[in-house]
Amino acid sequence: DGGITQSPKYLFRKEGQNVTLSCEQNLNHDAMYWYRQDPGQGLRLIYYSQIVNDFQKGDIAEGYSVSREKKESFPLTVTSAQKNPTAFYLCASSIGDRYEQYFGPGTRLTVT
Amino acid sequence: GQQVMQIPQYQHVQEGEDFTTYCNSSTTLSNIQWYKQRPGGHPVFLIQLVKSGEVKKQKRLTFQFGEAKKNSSLHITATQTTDVGTYFCTYNQGGKLIFGQGTELSVKP
Secondary structure, three states: OOOEEEEOOEEEEOOOOOEEEEEEEOOOOOEEEEEEEOOOOOEEEEEEEEEOOEEEEOOOOOOEEEOOOEOOEOOEEEOOOOOOOOEEEEEEEEOOOOOOOEEOOOEEEEEO | OOOEEEEOOEEEEEOOOOEEEEEEEOOOOOOEEEEEEOOOOOEEEEEEEOOOOOEEEEOOEEEEEOOOOOEEEEEEOOOOHHHOEEEEEEEEEOOEEEEOOOEEEEEEO
């Protein structure tokens, strides 16, 4: 059963804590992406990776970090430096940057 | 930077009515993709348009790419309650997708 998985679906954290969101894909895609979506808004790109061991900042990378040690995995860490971390986080993957993206089910992070 | 503007932001229709959302850019786009996101769900790819003046159909959905490749539209004929959701246009820029703000469609049965 191929696809992208994100866990957990809902996550609650206290302010000041770092938290890591999981994203795994078994589609053999080279490119992976992290987006943030706020209520009633479009998607904003946080980080993306076109190949293992390489990644680039998106439009709103401040307060976030990523790693791409394996082709299948692209975890996102929301650090305590992120001013407004409460949001819906979506991970996606694609064959390459000119192809359609496949999205995971998302993680809703609430920080209080 | 380059942006795409989507209009309208919201559209409420009676089931059976048609619906159109528009995506406009100030500069020429190499391609455009459309995604649908159901309430509480994740975006799902619908289609990619690449050629000037291209028109593609998927059942009741018709997608167009303008002659100047600066605008695109998605038209749904005879909407159904299953069409509810937010429709996004996006384009590729330097290895990343830039999303429009989306048009949220609600359908009254």
